[in-house]
Amino acid sequence: MASDDISQLADALSQTHVGDGELSYKGLGLKLDSGEPVEGLVREIEQYQGLRALRLEGNTLGVEAAQAIAQALESKDLLQRCYWSDMFTGRLRSEIPTALRSLGNALMSAGTRLTELDLSDNAFGPDGVKGIEQLLKSPSCHTLRELRLNNCGMGIGGGKILAEALMECHRQSAALGAPLRLRVFVAGRNRLENEGASALAKAFQLMGSLEEIHMPQNGINYAGIIALASAVRQNLELRILNFNDNTFTKRGTLAMAQALRHLRNVQVINFGDCLVRSEGAIALSAVLRDGLPILKELNLSYGEITEAAALVVAQAVMDKPHMEKVDLNGNCLGEEGCEALREFMENMDKADMVGSLSDDEGEPDDEDEGDDNSENDDDDGASDEDNEEFGEIVNGNGITREDSPANLQRQKEITAFLSGPSAEKLLQLKEMQINLEEQVDASEPNKAADVLLKIASLYSDNPHTKRAVVEASDAVLKKLLSGSTFQSYCFLSALLVMMGLLKGEGKVKKVSLIPGQLLCLEHAVQQEYFPHHHISLLHVFLSRNGDALKSCSSAREKLSSALEKRCHKH
Template identity: 80%
Template sequence: MASDDISQLADALSKTHVGDGELSYKGLGLKLDNEGSVEDLVREIEQYQGLRALRLEGNTVGVEAAQAIAKALESKDQLQRCYWSDMFTGRLRSEIPTALMSLGSAVMCAGARLTELDLSDNAFGPDGVKGIEQLLKSPSCHTLRELKLNNCGMGIGGGKILAEALTECYRHSSALSAPLKLRVFIAGRNRLENEGASALAKAFQLIGSLEEVHMPQNGINYAGVMALASAMRHNPELRVLNFNDNTFTKRGTLAMAQALRHLRNVQVINFGDCLVRSEGAIAIAAVLREGLPILKELNVSFGEITEAAALVVAQAVMDKPHMEKVDLNGNCLGEEGCEALKEAMENNDKGDLLGSLSDDEGEPDDEDDEEEEEEEDEDDDASDDCNEDEDDGEIVTGNGTPRKDNSPEKPQSSAEIVSFLSCPSAEKLLQLGETRTKLQQQVDASDPHKASEVLLNIASLYSEDQETKAAVFETIDAVLKKLLSGSDLQSYCFLSTLLVMMGLLKGEGKMKKVSLVPGQLLCLEHAVQQEYFPQHHASLLHIFVSKNSDALKPCSSAGERLSFTLEKMFNDQH
């Protein structure tokens, strides 16, 4: 080793922080190629009594150097934390697994019990995961609490290997009556995609102790998101969920919303740049209303959320006492929408919670709608059965909403009800007599599309004839009372689907909009004034009706009546 190299290393080591059980070579920029280049470093490790943490990040370590360091670690049985991120810069990818195997073998040989392992920013790919596979399966990782593998290029293959290793670690540790209790998992920018994410989801569901999950930028779409959502609900201590920059769309967002209903300790939700869109935003708002009591941060930025849906989210965070930040930047609010959102937050003394709206995309145009529908058509081709997740007596359907698999079957429909549903008419409705209220048995909030269709068909029969009007109102009341009696998530999903069919909300995929008739609006005007119709549901309708009045122009008089009634209810509330 040249004298100037020795001098450089000696100078670097003199700056090393040594104390509190930690030996740090962080950020020294050392080029450690062989055994000779690490002599002083090895000596310090060997002489350090009670070594509990070793920082090697920010240097570049070759195979021979790693083997020499590993030999020094073989006697360090108190080692708990390995900060080994960004330590293979400029190395051949083929070198990294060998170096990692050497270091991992040393930890196992020493009988150390790790609590934290950080290998982030090492572009080692699937082979690199193989390099730590045996370590992760070993008793040395039975005590692991934090695993950080950010920006490692693991890919689908690496994700599967990692999932298998964590699963085996959990099973072996459980057999010893001390199950793995992993708390923090970080694996952003790894190209895990659906297969890798789904494999890891199975491991997460088994482990059940996660408190933080960070998996941004992994190319995961709704199928992988749904698998992860199912796993998250089995980790009741979750505090932080970061899936930024993946692709949720409606199905993934509804599945995540369903998972969030089971979690009471979540403080940070980062679904930014995930194409949450308006229907997804409404579902998240529903969960905010009925749960998440200690939420501090919500990020649904860059999600193609429109003004009305953003206002629904804003309303839902008003009663969160611990809320610190709401990020709705980069959505499709438009200039007036941004002002309306700011005003709504400020009027409730929550203006300081709202993040910047400087990157708003402006109101979407019709061309954007057509492109999105084509994009979603590909998703709709998949069978809903392929996307069901049976769990704890619930099934999350392809549209993300739950239905009970143990609920009693619907009673056999009478021939008259079947006839009415197949071809509704006022005459058939009147002929049903008292049995018309049984129509509510034919609707289910877990199938919001069918429920909306039935409701609109009944409402379209409205007329000023007193007998017909009374029959229609009676039936509408029975149907809506059932549909709005479940969880806020189910009722919000139903209402958002209803709004899409009425043309008041931009939806995803192929959902046929109805040609509105006055009776449908007049039935809604009647319904929102009934006791079974919660105020916050009426408030949701008020937002969309007031922001999309053009869609109601074909039924101007009935539309005005509905708008007036909702506006009056809104003003009375405030």
């Protein structure tokens, strides 16, 4: 070895931090293959007594160097923390699994009990995961608390191998009476997609111990997000959720919102660049109102959220005592919407909380309203299937529906009314003491909104008809608004879409509104059963999208006035 190279190595090793049980070669840029360069490092490892942490990140290890280091580690039974990110730069991908296997075998041979393992920024792919598979299954990882595999190119295959290894580790450790309790999981930029994410979700659900999940930029769409939401719900100690730059859309956001209802310790939520959209933002707002008591940061940036929905989010976080930041940048508020949001935050003395809105995308095009098929495999747009999906998401939390009425004649009358509403049919139902509220279900928000609008369409000056319409709509709304805030917000969201006040996903058709429907709502919003935060939600959308109701201008003004009075009264 040239004397200059030896001198350079000596200088690098002289910078090594030694202390507190940690030996660090971090960022020295060492190219370690065989011979003298690695021999000096190996000697230091061997001579270090009580080694608890080894930092090798920012260097590059060949197979022979890894084998030499591994031999030195075989006697280091106290080692707990391995910081081994970015240590294969310039190496053949085929070399990395062999090097990892050598290091892993050494740790197992030494009988280490790891608490942290960081292999981020090593582009080892699925084969690299195979290189650490046995280590992850072994007793050396029964005590693992933090696993960091960011930017490793694992892909779907690697995600599945990793998931199975973690589940096997949990099974073996649980059999010994001390189950794996992983707290931090980091796997961003790994192209896990739906299959890899779903596999890992099973592992998360089994462990139930996670406090942080970081999985940004993995090409996951709603199917994978729904699977992850099921796992999130089982990890009650979660503090940080980072799924930035995946694709939630409505279905994924509803599932994640439903899961968040069960958590009390979440401090940071990062759903930025996830296409949460306005309907998803409303669902999350419901959760913000009812739960997440110690939330500090919420990132819903670049999510195609419109002005009214952004204001609903802002209103929902106002009572959070620990709230520090709400990121709504890069959405579709428009100039006036950005100004309205800033003004609202300033009026609440929270101007610093909202941050920059400099990348706002502007208001969405009107011609895109109400029919969005932009993601072919994310949302097929069928409203019935949307209802079915929603029903699965909220299963066990909704209102039980009678699926088989004993009286077939009653069902025939109800079906006849819903297929062709008329005042005569409504009065006939009343005479037969048939209650239309039995036909609505909080887990089917689109159908519930459709039933309400059909009833309200019959509103008239005729006293008998008016009374029947008001009584029926009151009964339906009482039922739909008496459940959880999450369910009632989803119903109101569906109602707003049908009324043309909110852009929705899929093929939910807007109703051609008539004044009577707005007048029926005017009556409803003045009743005690209509909670104030529901009034606030409707008021925001009506005030921001009043042009959508031009054909009913007089009735719209009456409804707006009623909403204003309720808002000010509160």
